[in-house]
Amino acid sequence: MIKISLKNVSHTFQSKESETETLKDVSFDVKEGEFISVIGPSGCGKSTILNLISSLIKPQSGSIYVKGKIGYMLQRDHLFEWRTIFDNCLIGPEIQKMDIDESKEYTLDLLKRYGLIDFKDHHPHQLSGGMRQRVALIRTLAIKPNVLLLDEAFSALDSQTRLLVGEDVWKILRKENKTAIFVTHDIAEAISLSDRIVILSERPASVQKVVKLDFNRLSPLERRRNTKFPGYFDYIWNELKNYD
Numbered sequence: 001m002i003k004i005s006l007k008n009v010s011h012t013f014q015s016k017e018s019e020t021e022t023l024k025d026v027s028f029d030v031k032e033g034e035f036i037s038v039i040g041p042s043g044c045g046k047s048t049i050l051n052l053i054s055s056l057i058k059p060q061s062g063s064i065y066v067k068g069k070i071g072y073m074l075q076r077d078h079l080f081e082w083r084t085i086f087d088n089c090l091i092g093p094e095i096q097k098m099d100i101d102e103s104k105e106y107t108l109d110l111l112k113r114y115g116l117i118d119f120k121d122h123h124p125h126q127l128s129g130g131m132r133q134r135v136a137l138i139r140t141l142a143i144k145p146n147v148l149l150l151d152e153a154f155s156a157l158d159s160q161t162r163l164l165v166g167e168d169v170w171k172i173l174r175k176e177n178k179t180a181i182f183v184t185h186d187i188a189e190a191i192s193l194s195d196r197i198v199i200l201s202e203r204p205a206s207v208q209k210v211v212k213l214d215f216n217r218l219s220p221l222e223r224r225r226n227t228k229f230p231g232y233f234d235y236i237w238n239e240l241k242n243y244d
Contacts, residue, residue, distance in 0.1 A: 002067070003147055003179040004030040004053060009062035010204075011048055022048050024204040025062070030179055035170070037182045037190035040200030041240065046183040050149045053181065068146025068179075075152040077136035079124040085135055086111070086120040092143040103142060110138045114172060130161040130168075137169055141176065148173065150182040154189070166193060167220050174217075187240070191232050192220035199239050209239055 011023040022045035030036050038046050051057045054070050071092075079088045086107065093103035111117045114134060124132055133154065140148060153169070154162045170193050173180055184190050190197050191213060199209040213232060215223050223229055 001032040005065040007063045009059045021204040035180045037194040038198045041202045044205040071140040071145030072149045077132045089139045130165045148180040192223045
């Protein structure tokens with residue numbers, strides 16, 4: 001089942017002084033349960049694609065189809081320091097006026113399943129960077145989305161924590177059978193997490209290649225040790241070098 005579909009999507013940012021064409025005829029589909037990464041040159045419009053899918057902005061032309069509720073996880077966790085971890089996770093259900101008792105029960109279950117129940121009454125400053133990102137993911141999952149958009153979601157972390165959190169997030173999304181689109185600059189990260197990778201050209205971006213990865217559902221850390229990993233890395237690196 002197709003959960004997300006972009007057909008010939010184009011977008012131009014307009015200001016009083018100028019117009020900047022960012023996307024041109026972008027087309028790709030995402031199936032239910034897939035983890036898709038989008039990579040490309042800096043400034044090519046990767047995050048713009050997520051903003052279009054989430055309806056924060058509208059395309060100038062083309063069509064976007066999304067089946068299900070969207071959850072959006074940003075680069076920084078944006079946790080409220082004056083709220084407990086549990087209360088931070090309930091922000092989405094509160095804003096969307098979901099049944100609060102049901103949401104509390106579901107959120108407590110998420111915190112238990114993913115090793116954060118003992119920290120539910122802590123405040124964000126008491127947690128490590130990796131734990132904060134897990135909280136941010138649980139906060140996103142608390143609204144029960146079918147589709148997750150992740151915009152450089154781990155880039156604020158140090159390299160070791162980034163690997164561990166990526167592993168955690170991948171396992172959680174697999175277990176919850178969520179569909180995800182992940183924007184990243186990191187080729188290795190994209191290979192370790194994804195079912196397919198969409199490679200964009202320089203601005204105005206179009207889809208240059210879609211790379212299907214064959215790791216037989218190995219975890220991210222297992223993939224990095226797999227003999228296929230260097231070949232995928234070299235192939236994608238050479239594709240991106242064309243735009244340097």
